[in-house]
Amino acid sequence: MTKPRKHGTTRESLLTAGLQLFGEKGFDGVSVKDLESAAGLTPGRGSFYRHFESKEALLADIVHREVEKLRQLRELQQRGISGSLGDRRAELIVDFRMRLIVLAQLKDFILLLGREYGRFPDLLGQLYSLLVEESLAQEGSELERDIANQHIRGGDAHALAAVVQSALVGFHLSKTYFGSQPYGIDDDRFIKALVDLLVPPPGGKS
């Protein structure tokens, strides 16, 4: 062990800093110089290119990493659903909270997607619909069950799924882009209001 540093440490730094910086300033807003600085290299000397073929290759690796992270978070999420309590309201609260956590974990990546929408179609093209359609389909089939079981009053399950999904995504984006919580509403208060709409509380009020 003559080398004090682990293999690939700089590469790792470039990936981490790249995600954060691309999310913050966009792909064009971050120069290779900036990336070298962030990874502890002397800026402007081109050492970046010993780790990645190009700036775009770095982006590709970042994207693959985040997609993998998304997959793992989805798995965790589905396990959370199966560990049920019998109480449908409580289950929905847990489910929605998990979804907001997943969105929060992907914050930088979502910012990046918003900035670079339409660019890099080969890399990002299918990603937008994958990100939404998949969890929308899951939400839809769950709500269909709920309606069949009379947990939720009858209606258009797929449209309802779109409403729930849109609300959660919209709330996350509001928090992201408008600083803190819009109107001072925190996650718990938001989720409670949404669940109350879907499954009215038994007592009537509050």
Add this chain to the structure above:
Amino acid sequence: MTKPRKHGTTRESLLTAGLQLFGEKGFDGVSVKDLESAAGLTPGRGSFYRHFESKEALLADIVHREVEKLRQLRELQQRGISGSLGDRRAELIVDFRMRLIVLAQLKDFILLLGREYGRFPDLLGQLYSLLVEESLAQEGSELERDIANQHIRGGDAHALAAVVQSALVGFHLSKTYFGSQPYGIDDDRFIKALVDLLVPPPGGKS
């Protein structure tokens, strides 16, 4: 009348093309050359600078224009609300449809804001919260009235306003970023599902 062209035609073209191109490719993704091309000027000759001091000055004028458009759309929207029908469900449907139309009218501008978030803080900084907080406050006070009048079952009016707002914004963004309607849900179906949640239809089903 010796001049066949109206004064400011090129300037007008630059403003229009600028909004569309900045929304599509971002501020850095559009060169002055591109803007000159789009406005019918010979690209790369710098005629752009006879109309605007800098690329950033063009952006500033575009933003002021869109903010003014937003103000006018908000006025139209509020008039739509006051022309009421007595039927709260029908009123909500009209209201929500208007809000989606406003968002659609601002599509390019919203794309631009998403791309350039965090940059140009002097120009765009206050805009994000203005865009959301204002209509959120209005939605909140309307829902408070509805709850007082028993049109909507009791609950947290402000949190409910955040849910409604998030759902509409989230739905618009889904349509924008994921191509067509998510899950094949169109505006009418989405709005109906949202209104059904707030004010259950008298008949029970459908």
Add this chain to the structure above:
DNA sequence: GTCTATAAGTAGATAGAC
């Protein structure tokens, strides 16, 4: 108001020494 020519800066990327 448009075109010609050009300045000054910065970007991504490469070759080679250590």
Add this chain to the structure above:
DNA sequence: GTCTATCTACTTATAGAC
């Protein structure tokens, strides 16, 4: 794996002729 030096291309912006 990092640093030195450098190439090429492109960007915003300006000065001046027409």
